[in-house]
Amino acid sequence: METSPTTSITLTVNGRAHTLDAEPRQLLVELLRGPLGLTGTHVGCDTSQCGACTVLLDGQAVKSCSVLAVQAAGRAVTTIEGLSAPDAPLHPLQDAFSACHGLQCGFCTPGMVMSACALLAENPQPTDAQIQHALEGNLCRCTGYVNIVAAVKQAATTMAGGAK
Ligand code: FES
Ligand code: FES
Known part of the structure; x- marks a missing residue:
């Protein structure tokens, strides 16, 4: 099979700089899950519909x-693995998803948490509708x-109280 020429790129992932070769057609999710081994970012549809692959980009x-x-x-990516170190307490959003039963199979959860993380950075006290x-x-x-919305509200309250 023909292989595409690769380009060397440097990006920061979860606070650490990485320089890797990327094919022009390679998706960010493939780079994260493949060479970087960050499989917490899921692929549910591959067609931009499900949000399971959501990460933060800058x-x-x-x-x-x-x-x-x-x-x-040249940009900064944060994945679910970047929210808390393996030996550190969970991020308040992770805690709240657990406490409020905001997950069942967990497949959507990394994407949900990362979207909620972006929301709370921009709007620390969102309404249910927001x-x-x-x-x-x-x-x-x-x-x-319902429990996902409750989890995000609980995390917002925790974070407003000065916790991490
Ligand atoms: S895998 Fe990206 S939106 Fe579904
Ligand atoms: S898809 Fe199963 S918990 Fe959301």
Whole structure:
């Protein structure tokens, strides 16, 4: 099979700089899950509909199946693995999703959490309607969404109280 020429790109992922070769057609999600081994970012549809692949790109929530790896060159990516170190306490959003039963199978959860993270950075005390609007690009086939909204509200309260 013919291989495309690669381009060397440098990007920061979860606070660490990486220089890798990327094919022009390679998606950011493929770079994250492949060479970088960050499989917490899921692929649900590959067609920009489900939001399971959501990460932060320079702080903005993006669907990493709709971003080329080369478009992330020189930029900062945060994945679900970057929210808390393995030996550190969970991020308040992760805690709240657990406490409020905001997940069942968990497939959508990394994307939900990253979208919620972008929302709370921009709007620390969102209303239910604002949470629903911010998460409308993230699909969940299990929960019915009510507990997800409750989890984001609980995390907002925790974060406003000065916790991490
Ligand atoms: S895998 Fe990216 S939106 Fe579904
Ligand atoms: S918890 Fe199963 S898809 Fe959301």
